[in-house]
Amino acid sequence: MPTIEVNGTQLYVEDTGAPTGHPDAPAIVFGHGLLFSGRMFAAQVERLRDRYRCVTIDWRGQGKSAAATDGYDMDTLSEDAVAVIEQLGLGAVHYVGLSMGGFVGMRIAARRPELVRSLVLLDTSAGPEDPDKVSRYRLLAKVYGVLGIGPVRFRVEPIMFGPTFLADPAGRQHKDAWMTELRAVRRSGMKQAIYGVTDRKPVLDELGRISAPTLVVVGADDVATPVAKAETITAGITGARLEIVPDAGHSSTIEQPKALSDLIEEFVDQH
Secondary structure (H helix, E strand, C coil): CCEEEECCEEEEEEECCCCCCCCCCCEEEEECCCCCCHHHHHHHHHHHCCCCEEEEECCCCCCCCCCCCCCCCHHHHHHHHHHHHHHCCCCCEEEEEECHHHHHHHHHHHHCHHHEEEEEEECCCCCCCCHHHHHHHHHHHHHHHHHCCHHHHHHHHHHHCCHHHHHCHHHHHHHHHHHHHHHHCCHHHHHHHHHHHHCCCCCHHHHHHCCCCEEEEEECCCCCCCHHHHHHHHHHCCCCEEEEECCCCCCHHHHCHHHHHHHHHHHHHHC
């Protein structure tokens, strides 16, 4: 199993390696959203792996990474990502982060600018969790911790996916695969990961320190981190560009894989 020990925990990392004939190809590091894993970038990795070294990280307690005893805050996850970049000798990377992965990406770009060649922020926020959502998300986390995902699935799906995707029978396989992953992880670790998101500190005052070329993308139907959140990030980062994807909710890379792959590929190719 491709695991890397960083900061006292074991992280599952998938690394496509340098493409054939391109030993010096730059790396793209992908950071997934809460309740998911690096698998949510499968379509994008498949599109880009022939020309870039693609690395996906499963955050602590999620996907195939081990649950940790502590350290689920966004600063710790950012330190984990930096450690992976450094241990793999990736140099300056193109960083692509969705939701939680975006929380991490903004911190790295602001605090370790030499490690970020370009930054793609998907369905994310630079602010704290909305106060009206914190108690609801924490309650769902407590129920999940005791009873598993089954009893709360009907409440979680409309947060994670947009109405177009939920109404499409073709999306069933993706939702079922997501459920299978959630049932396989250790509940205590995932619950702490949820709290890490609900209790996160804002980085609004750090956006001005981000110098990497930045693309901000949001699904038009994202209810977890709505378009206004993306607009705030775009306004705070000099030269950032905003793209709004129709018929997509919070998990845009899964819901609209071609549109997201097109946007990411075009932007990364430019930088």
